Amino acid sequence: xxxxxxxxxxxxxxxxxxxxxxxxxxxxxxxxxxxxxxxxxxxxxxxxxxxxxxxxxxxxxxxxxxxxxxxxxxxxxxxxxxxxxxxxxxxxxxxxxxxxxxxxxxxxxxxxxxxxxxxxxxxxxxxxxxxxxxxx
Amino acid sequence: xxxxxxxxxxxxxxxxxxxxxxxxxxxxxxxxxxxxxxxxxxxxxxxxxxxxxxxxxxxxxxxxxxxxxxxxxxxxxxxxxxxxxxxxxxxxxxxxxxxxxxxxxxxxxxxxxxxxxxxxxxxxxxxxxxxxxxxx
Amino acid sequence: xxxxxxxxxxxxxxxxxxxxxxxxxxxxxxxxxxxxxxxxxxxxxxxxxxxxxxxxxxxxxxxxxxxxxxxxxxxxxxxxxxxxxxxxxxxxxxxxxxxxxxxxxxxxxxxxxxxxxxxxxxxxxxxxxxxxxxxx
Amino acid sequence: xxxxxxxxxxxxxxxxxxxxxxxxxxxxxxxxxxxxxxxxxxxxxxxxxxxxxxxxxxxxxxxxxxxxxxxxxxxxxxxxxxxxxxxxxxxxxxxxxxxxxxxxxxxxxxxxxxxxxxxxxxxxxxxxxxxxxxxx
DNA sequence: GTGGTCTAGACCACA
DNA sequence: GTGGTCTAGACCACG
Numbered sequence: 001x002x003x004x005x006x007x008x009x010x011x012x013x014x015x016x017x018x019x020x021x022x023x024x025x026x027x028x029x030x031x032x033x034x035x036x037x038x039x040x041x042x043x044x045x046x047x048x049x050x051x052x053x054x055x056x057x058x059x060x061x062x063x064x065x066x067x068x069x070x071x072x073x074x075x076x077x078x079x080x081x082x083x084x085x086x087x088x089x090x091x092x093x094x095x096x097x098x099x100x101x102x103x104x105x106x107x108x109x110x111x112x113x114x115x116x117x118x119x120x121x122x123x124x125x126x127x128x129x130x131x132x133x134x135x136x
Numbered sequence: 137x138x139x140x141x142x143x144x145x146x147x148x149x150x151x152x153x154x155x156x157x158x159x160x161x162x163x164x165x166x167x168x169x170x171x172x173x174x175x176x177x178x179x180x181x182x183x184x185x186x187x188x189x190x191x192x193x194x195x196x197x198x199x200x201x202x203x204x205x206x207x208x209x210x211x212x213x214x215x216x217x218x219x220x221x222x223x224x225x226x227x228x229x230x231x232x233x234x235x236x237x238x239x240x241x242x243x244x245x246x247x248x249x250x251x252x253x254x255x256x257x258x259x260x261x262x263x264x265x266x267x268x269x270x271x272x
Numbered sequence: 273x274x275x276x277x278x279x280x281x282x283x284x285x286x287x288x289x290x291x292x293x294x295x296x297x298x299x300x301x302x303x304x305x306x307x308x309x310x311x312x313x314x315x316x317x318x319x320x321x322x323x324x325x326x327x328x329x330x331x332x333x334x335x336x337x338x339x340x341x342x343x344x345x346x347x348x349x350x351x352x353x354x355x356x357x358x359x360x361x362x363x364x365x366x367x368x369x370x371x372x373x374x375x376x377x378x379x380x381x382x383x384x385x386x387x388x389x390x391x392x393x394x395x396x397x398x399x400x401x402x403x404x405x406x407x408x
Numbered sequence: 409x410x411x412x413x414x415x416x417x418x419x420x421x422x423x424x425x426x427x428x429x430x431x432x433x434x435x436x437x438x439x440x441x442x443x444x445x446x447x448x449x450x451x452x453x454x455x456x457x458x459x460x461x462x463x464x465x466x467x468x469x470x471x472x473x474x475x476x477x478x479x480x481x482x483x484x485x486x487x488x489x490x491x492x493x494x495x496x497x498x499x500x501x502x503x504x505x506x507x508x509x510x511x512x513x514x515x516x517x518x519x520x521x522x523x524x525x526x527x528x529x530x531x532x533x534x535x536x537x538x539x540x541x542x543x544x
Numbered sequence: 545g546t547g548g549t550c551t552a553g554a555c556c557a558c559a
Numbered sequence: 560g561t562g563g564t565c566t567a568g569a570c571c572a573c574g
Binding site for chain 3: 410411412414417419420423428429431432434435436437491496497499500501503504505506507508509510511512513514515516518521522524525526528529532533536
């Protein structure tokens with residue numbers, strides 16, 4: 001489970017964690033029964049206070065996305081309704097549009113923008129691979 | 137200029153205003169010289185405090201999106217980003233990364249993601265062209 | 273860090289704070305990484321509202337002079353102006369013009385003015401060197 | 409009498425006018441009995457509301473710097489104490505130091521800075537000459 | 545403890 | 560009427 005935070009967006013960190021885990025669960029990226037990283041290692045990895053992760057997990061539990069078993073950890077619950085492809089794309093398009101608007105304001109043209117997107121995809125995949133290697 | 141607020145998202149209200157006006161300016165829905173709603177009426181309409189809108193407009197001014205003239209009002213500026221290319225790309229990468237992370241958690245693969253990006257670029261350019269056509 | 277306010281000058285208090293901290297950072301009196309006084313104590317010491325200092329610090333952050341970490345504090349940044357050369361010169365010209373206008377009204381001629389500018393540059397560089405020496 | 413305004417400094421425009429006229433009077437640039445520009449032309453020249461100039465002149469009168477003769481205009485009063493050279497230079501140094509600090513933050517080096525100063529002096533002298541030509 | 549956001553309301557500068 | 564500044568005080572996010 002790879003989570004990335006943006007400390008400057010104004011969006012609370014714990015909500016960013018909630019959103020990303022919920023999205024992963026809803027899209028089938030995480031399946032019912034899958035264990036989540038425990039609080040302390042995740043907090044260390046994200047360089048965030050433990051309370052922040054605890055709050056995110058608490059929020060996810062009240063939302064019914066995960067379930068915590070004392071002494072064992074947190075697990076994905078049976079998700080009622082994974083997103084349909086159309087819904088997923090709509091959520092994604094919101095994010096993409098924001099990047100496009102920023103590019104326009106910064107005077108970045110389509111070609112340069114697409115170059116940057118590919119560059120960031122490469123960087124992301126590298127990070128993801130590194131994270132997975134560490135887990136194994 | 138229609139603005140919609142989501143008071144439950146955790147995203148600061150003033151940033152929601154900033155984003156929506158930036159998007160409108162980027163797409164050509166608002167054009168250089170166009171006046172923005174005045175602070176007080178907009179605050180009343182959105183049922184937020186006057187200072188919240190003032191903060192949003194101040195932020196837009198420092199970003200170089202609008203120009204405010206005390207006693208007269210706020211106007212869309214000729215967009216020319218005052219930042220260096222390096223800084224510009226850094227700002228943009230933050231936005232792009234957010235979209236990539238969302239794609240990852242939604243289980244959208246690289247190819248599909250790039251397809252969506254191109255689709256949204258097309259849509260954006262179409263909206264911008266339509267707005268320009270209206271001007272003529 | 274000693275800050276002095278003049279409540280009668282008509283210059284906004286938050287801008288006075290900005291100027292004085294900028295000057296301290298520029299002269300080396302405050303060095304990259306140095307923490308600034310926290311908002312609340314500084315506000316109490318200067319007998320102004322907390323929001324006034326917060327606004328000053330926010331302005332300093334957008335100018336790239338300091339960096340604020342929520343929950344930890346504000347710190348002097350490695351100064352690297354994020355602006356384009358053209359914009360930079362424009363900002364600087366405003367400051368220079370103010371000095372020139374003052375010289376004009378005080379009846380100071382070009383030669384004498386340039387002499388003073390060089391004198392102040394020497395003095396500034398000396399202060400900066402002294403501050404750096406202290407560091408070692 | 410050449411006056412230059414900075415609409416972005418945060419300092420009230422009418423106070424900028426007051427300061428510049430007071431400096432000119434105190435330095436001997438304007439002598440007792442000299443007439444000031446009347447309100448309307450000055451307001452037009454500075455692209456400012458007439459009320460703003462009227463307020464500046466009123467302030468100058470209460471400060472005892474000028475005297476208004478109904479139907480005739482405003483004139484410099486006998487100034488009690490023109491600034492001594494040392495005092496004058498001190499006032500000027502404050503302005504110069506501000507420009508130097510700004511240059512430092514913007515990463516402008518001494519040579520480039522001095523070049524800009526000379527450039528602005530040229531520009532100023534040109535404006536001053538043009539203004540004088542118009543008056544004649 | 546830190547900084548950030550928002551509200552409510554006052555006063556100022558300017559057109 | 561416009562936007563700008565400041566105050567006072569509340570609550571939130573985070574360490």
